[in-house]
Amino acid sequence: MTxxxxxxxxxxxxxxxxxxxxxxxxxxxxxSASEVVEAALSLWAGTNTDRDFDRxxxxxxxxxxxxxxxRELRLPDLLRDLKSAG
Known part of the structure; x- marks a missing residue:
């Protein structure tokens, strides 16, 4: 990534x-101070991503x-439904 x-x-x-x-x-x-700010911004961006995921x-x-x-869900039924849908 450039x-x-x-x-x-x-x-x-x-x-x-x-x-x-x-x-x-x-x-x-x-x-440097710039590196500190970049790290803080990176953490902040991650927090926003986490908030979006939570929402x-x-x-x-x-x-x-x-x-x-x-309703009750059995794994074989789920797998069958997924295969037929896909």
Whole structure:
């Protein structure tokens, strides 16, 4: 995967956030403040993906609950139905 050229961006942060970024770089965990921000954005993107999955899972659960009472399902019957549908 190739990455796009990086562009500069100026942001204003609280002193506590700046201290955390500088501490992460000073500890050697990151080589630059940009790397810290990139890691944070990556985690944030993952959180958004997780939230989207949770929303879709809840919608599927709600749809299943609304479809009526549960019924017994036997594996051979399921496999037969899948083969005939496919």
């Amino acid at each position: 990455s796009s050229p990086k562009r500069p961006l100026t942001v204003s942060l609280d002193p506590a956030d700046i201290d955390r970024i500088e501490a992460a770089v000073a500890s050697g965990d990151f080589t 879709r899972l809840k919608a599927a659960y709600d749809k299943g609950k609304a479809s009526g009472p549960p």
